Amino acid sequence: xxxxxxxxxxxxxxxxxxxxxxxxLMAGVGAFFVLRAVPDYRTAFVVDTSSVKNxxxxxxxxxxxxxxxxxxxDGDSLSLRRFGGACGDGRNTAAVVGPGTGHAQRISTxxxxxxxxGKPTLQSGLLAGIDDFSGYYPFRGxxxxxxxxxxxxxxDACTADQAAVRATVRSKAADSGVQVDVRFVGYRVPxxxxxxxxxLAEVTGAAxxxxxxxxxxxxxxxxQLTVPGxxxxxxxxxPSTPPTSPPPRPARLTxxxxxxxxxxxxxxxxxxxxxxxPVAFTWTGPSGGSAGTFTAGRTGEAVARIHGVHKPGxxxxxxxxxxxxxxxxxxxxxxxxxxxxxxxxxxxxxNPTTVRAGEATxxxxxxxxxxxxxxxxxxxxxxxxxxxxxxxNASGVAVGRLGEDWGEPGSIQxxxxxxxxxxxxxxxxxxxEKEKPTGPLTxxxxxxxxxxxxxxxxxxxxxxxxxxxxxxxxxFPGNATSASGTGSIExxxxxxxxxxxxxxxxxxxxxASGSTLTVPVxxxxxxxxxxxxxxxxxRPSPGPAATPPVPARxxxxxxxxxxxxxxx
Numbered sequence: 001x002x003x004x005x006x007x008x009x010x011x012x013x014x015x016x017x018x019x020x021x022x023x024x025l026m027a028g029v030g031a032f033f034v035l036r037a038v039p040d041y042r043t044a045f046v047v048d049t050s051s052v053k054n055x056x057x058x059x060x061x062x063x064x065x066x067x068x069x070x071x072x073x074d075g076d077s078l079s080l081r082r083f084g085g086a087c088g089d090g091r092n093t094a095a096v097v098g099p100g101t102g103h104a105q106r107i108s109t110x111x112x113x114x115x116x117x118g119k120p121t122l123q124s125g126l127l128a129g130i131d132d133f134s135g136y137y138p139f140r141g142x143x144x145x146x147x148x149x150x151x152x153x154x155x156d157a158c159t160a161d162q163a164a165v166r167a168t169v170r171s172k173a174a175d176s177g178v179q180v181d182v183r184f185v186g187y188r189v190p191x192x193x194x195x196x197x198x199x200l201a202e203v204t205g206a207a208x209x210x211x212x213x214x215x216x217x218x219x220x221x222x223x224q225l226t227v228p229g230x231x232x233x234x235x236x237x238x239p240s241t242p243p244t245s246p247p248p249r250p251a252r253l254t255x256x257x258x259x260x261x262x263x264x265x266x267x268x269x270x271x272x273x274x275x276x277x278p279v280a281f282t283w284t285g286p287s288g289g290s291a292g293t294f295t296a297g298r299t300g301e302a303v304a305r306i307h308g309v310h311k312p313g314x315x316x317x318x319x320x321x322x323x324x325x326x327x328x329x330x331x332x333x334x335x336x337x338x339x340x341x342x343x344x345x346x347x348x349x350x351n352p353t354t355v356r357a358g359e360a361t362x363x364x365x366x367x368x369x370x371x372x373x374x375x376x377x378x379x380x381x382x383x384x385x386x387x388x389x390x391x392x393n394a395s396g397v398a399v400g401r402l403g404e405d406w407g408e409p410g411s412i413q414x415x416x417x418x419x420x421x422x423x424x425x426x427x428x429x430x431x432x433e434k435e436k437p438t439g440p441l442t443x444x445x446x447x448x449x450x451x452x453x454x455x456x457x458x459x460x461x462x463x464x465x466x467x468x469x470x471x472x473x474x475x476f477p478g479n480a481t482s483a484s485g486t487g488s489i490e491x492x493x494x495x496x497x498x499x500x501x502x503x504x505x506x507x508x509x510x511x512a513s514g515s516t517l518t519v520p521v522x523x524x525x526x527x528x529x530x531x532x533x534x535x536x537x538x539r540p541s542p543g544p545a546a547t548p549p550v551p552a553r554x555x556x557x558x559x560x561x562x563x564x565x566x567x568x
Contacts, residue, residue: 039101042077042141043226045069046129047111048151050084050120053420055371058116060215061150061187063292063305066108068148068222070302071295074275076226077141078103079132080110083125085118087158092121093128099138104297112305120153122200123165126182127172133180147182148225150218154186154193154200162196170203183225184209187218219292251326253319255306259333265307270319270328273300278322281306283332285315293322312336343367343396348376348417348426356433357512360404363388365417365426366397372421374398378413378430379406392419403430409467409512410434434514435464438487441517443508449522453497456521458506461488467512475504475521483510501525 045065052058069078079099085092096110097103129147133140156165173180182204184197189211201209210225212218251272260266268291270279279302281291291304306317315332346367355361363376370392377387388400398417407413409432417426443460450456463469463483471491472478481491489508506519 038139038142039075039077040141040143041073041075041146042079042099042133042139042144043072043146043148044079044081044099044129044132045107045111046081046083046125046147046149047114048084048120048122048125048149048153049082049114049116050118050153050157051116051373052152055116055421057152057188058114060218061152062111062114063215064187064219064222065111065150066305067219067292067294068226069104069107069111070297071223072104072226074104074298075101077101077138078107080107081125081129081132082114083121083128084116085121087119087121092118093124095128095132099132102298105303108303119157120151120155121158122151122153122156123158123168124156125149126169126200126204130169130172130180145180146225147180148222149182149184150187150222151184151197152187152189154189154195154197162200166200166203169200173204182206185218185221185225186211188213251319251321251324251328253317253328253330255317255330255332258331259335260309261335262310262312262337263308264334265305266332268304268306268317268319268330269301270296270303271299271301272328273302273321273326274324275300277302277324280320280322281317282320283309283315283317285309285332286311286313286334296321306332309334346417346419346424346426348415348428350415350428350430353429354431354433355403355407357407357409358405359407360401361430362399362401363415363417363428364397364399365390365392366395367426368392368396368398368417368419368424369422370394370396372419374400374417374419376400376402376415376417378402378415407432409464410514411511435467435512437462437464437510437513437515441515443489443517443519445506445519445521448520449524450495451524452495452499452501452526454495455492456495457490457492458508458519459488459490460508460517460519461486463487463489463510463515464513467510469508469510471506471508473504473506473521475499475506475523495523499523 045068047061047065072078077099079095080097081093081095083093096114097107126149129149133145155162159165182201183206184201186194186197186209189197194211197209201207210221212221249272251270254269255266257266268281270281273279273296275296275298277296278293279296280293281304283289283306287309289308291306294302294304296302309315312334315334316329317332318327318329320327344367346365349364350361351364352361365374365376368374372392374390374392375387376390376398379386386402386404386406388402390398390400392398411432413430413432415428415430439462441460441462443458445456445458447456458471465483465485465487468480468482469489470478470480475495476493481489483489501523504521504523506521508517508519509515
């Protein structure tokens with residue numbers, strides 16, 4: 001009797017099962033790590049790095065951003081973007097630190113390395129900041145995504161149509177498909193630019209901008225925005241070390257430089273504190289001060305910048321943990337100020353110093369503060385003059401060109417250079433070449449003489465063509481006329497009705513050619529001519545017949561002889 005054996009499982013089915021189990025395990029492990037990599041909060045700092053009048057104003061912004069980054073939770077994803085530059089240049093906004101956790105120290109260092117320049121390109125920075133959240137990676141925050149715009153300007157300098165800026169930002173925010181919480185923080189924003197910034201915040205769904213005027217206000221505002229007070233995002237203190245754990249390492253403070261020049265800067269690094277613990281940095285000595293309070297990272301380190309110490313001598317820099325009460329200190333020496341060589345007096349040199357009308361000259365201003373903007377101009381300040389804005393180099397020299405398509409032939413223009421920070425000034429003169437006259441200079445006035453209250457017509461020739469000719473006289477008010485293309489002039493003037501009769505002089509001057517001429521003008525009298533007087537003579541009446549004439553005795557001649565006239 002034959003008994004059939006049970007069928008054996010196929011070897012291929014086993015393999016499929018094993019592979020399926022491995023794939024499922026790998027997928028689960030991958031999903032676990034992906035979920036762990038997704039941050040609860042993602043914050044993007046978008047910082048205005050355009051030019052400002054005062055370098056300390058920009059320093060307050062970088063300090064506040066660095067402090068806000070240090071105070072953020074270790075698990076937050078942080079990034080840093082700047083905006084400011086030339087209009088139309090794709091580099092007027094750029095990502096400085098990409099998004100990721102553990103980037104607080106990188107953002108602090110990178111923020112302090114930024115320098116202000118260019119125009120405020122607010123639209124470019126905001127659009128790029130929104131676009132940074134459009135992809136699936138780097139991961140967005142699972143609870144909140146934030147853009148914090150820190151700016152000293154309220155408008156985009158590359159367009160006069162701020163309504164178009166708002167429309168573009170509104171469209172970008174709608175198309176991104178991401179719920180981003182935008183916050184605007186203004187630091188010393190001019191009053192005239194606050195309303196446009198508020199309207200821009202409105203189209204992004206943001207709250208009213210926070211306006212600050214002091215570094216302390218700015219730092220506190222950013223701290224409140226980056227460390228929300230809601231229970232689910234509060235920082236959690238690390239539990240105290242169990243008794244069986246090794247003792248914590250002692251607090252320590254190191255300085256990047258042990259000696260400084262007055263007003264110098266060094267970095268203070270405090271270690272040995274609890275992760276997430278606020279650490280206060282202070283100093284005492286010839287003067288006291290505080291660098292602020294910074295949050296220790298996951299390694300227990302907190303970093304601050306020591307600056308603004310000017311008095312020479314020895315200082316003690318101290319740190320103290322607000323929770324652990326741990327302290328540490330280090331010595332810092334501030335050297336005496338060097339006796340600087342006297343700064344040379346500001347000087348302005350033009351090359352060339354004499355040009356034709358419409359030609360430009362190169363102005364070199366020296367003796368100014370390195371890095372400051374130097375305004376160089378001639379003529380009235382504004383659109384009716386010619387001017388340049390140039391930044392002084394490390395030697396305090398600024399170079400600019402001005403005078404193109406400007407100037408009057410034969411004139412002398414004063415050129416002025418003024419440092420916007422130091423207030424130092426320098427002056428120079430630019431001469432314009434004279435133009436050649438068209439021929440011998442002649443002019444005459446008619447009628448000659450002219451009656452009081454009448455009109456005199458002045459004609460002339462030989463002037464430089466199409467250039468102004470000024471005239472003046474004590475007979476009538478001065479004015480100017482323009483020579484024709486052939487160099488001739490003609491104008492009329494009214495003689496006052498009460499003008500006194502006499503001879504007057506009319507002065508003609510043309511600056512462009514350096515020509516001068518005087519023209520005589522005579523005013524005739526208006527007094528009536530005297531009426532001639534007529535004398536009547538009587539004729540003798542007829543009488544009796546005349547008697548014969550008696551010979552008359554002529555007067556004695558000059559020779560003493562008697563002369564006689566005899567009638568016939």
